[in-house]
Amino acid sequence: MVRLRLIIALIPIFLLLMTSCSKSEEIITNYPFLQKKDENITLLFSDEHYISAEGDYYDALLDVKKKYPEKIRSFNIxxxxxxxxxxxxxxxxxxxxxxxxxxxxxxRVEGALKKYEILTMLEEGLLQK
Structure with a gap:
């Protein structure tokens, strides 16, 4: 009886894990740029309401790409x-x-930051590898 209850209690957890794994696999399948292995994939999440804050991100990314071309080959908006x-x-x-x-x-870098702050976080993160 105890085993049956335990099994019944574990079924929702198992199903949740299975659906989250399949969702993750589906995301990777639907976005070919996420399928690169042994390479940094750079994503900049943009919203038209915050476009004024994105300029420093573009500038920082271009500087890092120029300085460390092997670390950031391209980036996706x-x-x-x-x-x-x-x-x-x-x-x-x-x-x-x-x-x-x-x-x-x-x-992971979030929010309206100055270019030097973004550069610092990118360089520290990229050079740790």
Whole structure:
């Protein structure tokens, strides 16, 4: 009887884990740029309401790309209307910059920041590897 209750209690947890894994796999399948292995994938989440705060992000990304071309080969702009990626990466603030390496977020920078602040976080995160 106790085993049956335990099994019944574990079924929802198992189902939740299974659906979250399949959702993650679906996201990666639907976005080919997320399929790169052993390479940094850089995503800048953008929203037209916060466009004025994004200039420093673009400038910082271009500087880092120029200084460390092997660390940031390209970057992708993701619009806030792309609800799947926004939910998947739990984006709550714009702009948000993510650097992902082998499916792990290695750098996360959020909100209206100055270029030097963004550069500092990017360089520290990229040079730790």
């Amino acid at each position: 993701i619009q806030s209307s792309d609800r799947d990626l926004v939910r998947h990466y739990q984006i709550e603030e714009y702009p948000t910059l993510l650097v992902i390496h082998n499916d792990l977020i290695t750098i």
